[in-house]
Amino acid sequence: MIRSVVRGTGAALPRRIMKNADFEGMVETSDEWIAQRTGIRQRHIAADDETTASLGEAAARAALADAGLTPDDIDLIVLATSTPNNTFPATAVEIQDRLGMHHGFAFDMQAVCSGFVYAVTTADLYIRGGLAKRVLVIGSETFSRILDWSDRSTCVLFGDGAGALVLEAGEGGGTIADRGVLAASLRSDGTHKDKLFVDGGPSTTGTVGHLRMEGREVFKHAVGMITDVIEATFSAAGITADDLDWFVPHQANKRIIDASAKKLGIAEQKVVVTVNLHGNTSAASVPLALSVAVADGRIKKGDLVLLEAMGGGFTWGAVLVRW
Numbered sequence: 416m417i418r419s420v421v422r423g424t425g426a427a428l429p430r431r432i433m434k435n436a437d438f439e440g441m442v443e444t445s446d447e448w449i450a451q452r453t454g455i456r457q458r459h460i461a462a463d464d465e466t467t468a469s470l471g472e473a474a475a476r477a478a479l480a481d482a483g484l485t486p487d488d489i490d491l492i493v494l495a496t497s498t499p500n501n502t503f504p505a506t507a508v509e510i511q512d513r514l515g516m517h518h519g520f521a522f523d524m525q526a527v528c529s530g531f532v533y534a535v536t537t538a539d540l541y542i543r544g545g546l547a548k549r550v551l552v553i554g555s556e557t558f559s560r561i562l563d564w565s566d567r568s569t570c571v572l573f574g575d576g577a578g579a580l581v582l583e584a585g586e587g588g589g590t591i592a593d594r595g596v597l598a599a600s601l602r603s604d605g606t607h608k609d610k611l612f613v614d615g616g617p618s619t620t621g622t623v624g625h626l627r628m629e630g631r632e633v634f635k636h637a638v639g640m641i642t643d644v645i646e647a648t649f650s651a652a653g654i655t656a657d658d659l660d661w662f663v664p665h666q667a668n669k670r671i672i673d674a675s676a677k678k679l680g681i682a683e684q685k686v687v688v689t690v691n692l693h694g695n696t697s698a699a700s701v702p703l704a705l706s707v708a709v710a711d712g713r714i715k716k717g718d719l720v721l722l723e724a725m726g727g728g729f730t731w732g733a734v735l736v737r738w
């Protein structure tokens with residue numbers, strides 16, 4: 416059977432690093448509060464010349480270089496983002512043009528922080544359906560542009576960045592020993608749409624709007640939703656937490672990551688944590704964390720890796736991949 420195998424990874428971060436202490440003169444907060452409640456120590460913030468398209472392009476080029484491929488080898492670009500360069504066209508199309516790719520097709524996916532997990536699942540279906548052989552899956556965000564910088568309860572949490580994967584069609588035997596995407600589980604529930612949203616948009620206010628979040632409410636639902644969707648993925652693949660080599664969760668809050676891993680029985684040393692370095696980069700957080708753990712040699716060919724995310728909507732999901 417056809418499997419979607421990871422061929423390369425890449426990442427890109429804005430030049431400017433903003434430390435927790437840099438907020439102290441802007442809003443009433445402290446390095447200690449931010450670090451204790453979230454695990455975040457710093458985040459990257461995009462300059463005017465750094466956009467979702469430029470960061471996505473840089474991450475895509477890094478993933479292509481890692482794969483030993485060029486844009487000519489790619490059939491499809493799926494970009495997960497909630498902070499597109501423009502309302503339309505899709506920022507994926509702009510990245511396609513920046514890469515000098517004038518064949519194939521490209522589109523954006525919007526599932527907020529779960530965007531990358533949705534995008535990998537979608538790319539896998541295009542590959543297994545025979546519509547594409549090689550797909551660039553990108554998560555790129557510039558959440559700094561939609562933050563209310565006077566709201567301490569949200570502005571300290573988010574950062575900008577991009578990560579990318581190249582997925583390629585390969586042959587598998589149909590067992591979980593195969594390399595590639597092995598199982599996935601996606602969910603959404605719009606009854607929670609007002610707990611984490613942006614208060615503007617083309618069809619309502621005609622403005623871009625700012626991010627609003629009832630953090631405590633999101634926290635309350637996060638661990639249960641994450642563990643449910645992961646258990647569904649384990650059962651689809653016929654595995655348990657002990658079979659995993661690495662858990663790469665959405666990087667929103669260290670406390671949510673720790674509580675989820677504990678509830679699932681995933682050992683602490685198998686959890687990839689980068690929230691301290693990047694903050695919450697929404698759809699970019701999982702591919703950024705992946706690229707860190709691949710670059711430092713933790714994630715290796717043949718490892719069983721679980722990706723997970725939960726975000727606005729709510730949306731949530733998990734994907735199991737053999738590297």
Ligand code: ACO
Pocket residue numbers: 443444445448449452453527528529567568569571611629630631632633634637667668671695697725726727
């Ligand atoms: N500095 C200092 N104090 C603060 C700050 C700050 N930056 N922000 C809030 N506070 C205060 C609050 O005003 C509150 O004060 P009060 O008790 O006098 O009212 C107090 O700190 C406690 O606030 P809580 O909101 O209860 O703090 P909590 O421990 O829940 O932590 C946090 C807040 C970090 C936002 C947490 O709720 C969280 O991580 N929620 C989940 C966020 C998340 O996972 N989002 C995922 C998806 S993101 C996406 O999809 C885009």
